[in-house]
Amino acid sequence: MEKPRKRRTTGKAAIVRYPAAPPVPALAVREAAVPYRYVDIYLAPPQERIEAIRAGVPARRVDRLSELMQVTKESLIGTLGLSRATLSRKARAGEKLARDESERVLGIEALIGQVQAMIDEAGNPEGFDAPRWMARWINAPLPALGGATPASYLDTVEGQKLIARLLAMMQSGTYA
Numbered sequence: 001m002e003k004p005r006k007r008r009t010t011g012k013a014a015i016v017r018y019p020a021a022p023p024v025p026a027l028a029v030r031e032a033a034v035p036y037r038y039v040d041i042y043l044a045p046p047q048e049r050i051e052a053i054r055a056g057v058p059a060r061r062v063d064r065l066s067e068l069m070q071v072t073k074e075s076l077i078g079t080l081g082l083s084r085a086t087l088s089r090k091a092r093a094g095e096k097l098a099r100d101e102s103e104r105v106l107g108i109e110a111l112i113g114q115v116q117a118m119i120d121e122a123g124n125p126e127g128f129d130a131p132r133w134m135a136r137w138i139n140a141p142l143p144a145l146g147g148a149t150p151a152s153y154l155d156t157v158e159g160q161k162l163i164a165r166l167l168a169m170m171q172s173g174t175y176a
Helices: 024-029 038-043 046-055 061-069 073-080 084-093 099-122 130-137 157-172
Strands: 003-008 013-018
Touching: 038 099, 046 099, 061 073, 061 084, 061 099, 061 130, 073 084, 073 099, 099 130, 099 157
Parallel strands: none
Antiparallel strands: 003 013
């Protein structure tokens, strides 16, 4: 089932069609080498994201995320408040992250998906790289955060919700 999403183009309303979000196991267990669109995570029903968090995401996914964002793994680990030793051990063993760690990783992936959905709806997604844009944006001080960076809030779920609200405000034009 496709979810219609409206977008603005040169004065005409158009529909952006995303395929239905992948089933729960796909969000939870996709290996880092398997490509997927972050917009799928953003658009997935909350129940599916919750099940993915409960099941745990593969620790190797952090490597892929840092590669796509073009940031160092250490930087991403610090931003998300993950333990470097635990992450390395779990990645080597092919294990999954704990619930709280999975929640933070899925959270930043959903934020990247939110950005991609915003660009898709704007009607000009050609050549836009949402993970790279997010990496640059989260490290820039924002007046809306009192000069703090969005990255300084990504280590908590509440902080990620705050950043999601800022992105929505940017899209609606209520934050400049």
